[in-house]
Amino acid sequence: MRKKLVAGNWKMHGSLQQNALLLERLKAGMPGVQCAVAVCVPHPYLAQAQSLLADSLVLWGAQSVSEHASGAYTGEVSASMLREFGCHHVLVGHSERRSLFGETDAVVAAKFVAAQKEGLVPVLCLGETLAEREAGHTMAVILRQLSAVIDHAGVVALASAVVAYEPVWAIGTGVTASPAQAQEVHAAIRVRLAELDSGLAGGLKILYGGSVKPQNAVELFAQADIDGGLIGGAALVADDFLAICQAAN
Numbered sequence: 001m002r003k004k005l006v007a008g009n010w011k012m013h014g015s016l017q018q019n020a021l022l023l024e025r026l027k028a029g030m031p032g033v034q035c036a037v038a039v040c041v042p043h044p045y046l047a048q049a050q051s052l053l054a055d056s057l058v059l060w061g062a063q064s065v066s067e068h069a070s071g072a073y074t075g076e077v078s079a080s081m082l083r084e085f086g087c088h089h090v091l092v093g094h095s096e097r098r099s100l101f102g103e104t105d106a107v108v109a110a111k112f113v114a115a116q117k118e119g120l121v122p123v124l125c126l127g128e129t130l131a132e133r134e135a136g137h138t139m140a141v142i143l144r145q146l147s148a149v150i151d152h153a154g155v156v157a158l159a160s161a162v163v164a165y166e167p168v169w170a171i172g173t174g175v176t177a178s179p180a181q182a183q184e185v186h187a188a189i190r191v192r193l194a195e196l197d198s199g200l201a202g203g204l205k206i207l208y209g210g211s212v213k214p215q216n217a218v219e220l221f222a223q224a225d226i227d228g229g230l231i232g233g234a235a236l237v238a239d240d241f242l243a244i245c246q247a248a249n
């Protein structure tokens with residue numbers, strides 16, 4: 001039985017004051033939560049997360065990482081820097097990074113490896129656009145994005161990673177994949193991995209992300225291959241995020 005994980009992606013939201021309120025509410029709500037919980041905060045707030053969450057069960061992480069270890073890469077943040085601030089997870093390949101910042105499959109794979117080298121758990125985000133789904137290319141896109149990482153890092157690298165299926169058309173739109181649509185893709189990811197390493201496939205956490213709300217989380221998380229969620233908008237509202245975490249109980 002895989003323990004579920006619910007991870008919040010705050011995107012570029014927050015302030016020291018708002019974060020403190022949100023994190024204190026999350027900490028207070030943790031006794032009612034059985035799944036693992038993480039928040040991926042903007043880089044400047046990692047020190048705050050580290051100091052406020054150190055005595056709690058809530059894990060913290062980042063939303064992006066450089067593929068480079070150090071050097072003349074102005075504006076970038078390395079995996080060793082994230083580790084110094086106690087990060088547990090880091091998102092790689094979020095669709096906003098792919099579409100707005102030009103991150104290719106190859107760059108995502110390099111970031112995945114850079115994160116693991118420093119002991120961080122990469123949360124590898126995969127997802128198709130609406131046009132790709134309507135053209136019947138969903139599985140091809142997901143498996144291409146997954147293969148780019150496997151080819152670069154080796155399939156065993158997935159043993160210390162998390163995968164998040166996030167259909168681009170469902171992120172921040174209020175339109176959620178139906179439980180059956182999500183389950184179909186999650187199962188296909190697991191089958192693909194089982195072909196390469198059957199032991200590993202059964203233990204891999206595959207999260208669903210895309211307009212998860214307290215109202216739809218129970219049904220999504222009840223699917224056999226959905227092991228929790230990656231939550232954007234609802235992660236900024238403590239009661240909603242806690243309700244989603246409880247849906248994973």
Ligand code: PEP
Nearest residue numbers: 171172209210211232233
């Ligand atoms: C996300 O940002 O990864 C996400 C899933 O956002 P939302 O929950 O708002 O759709």
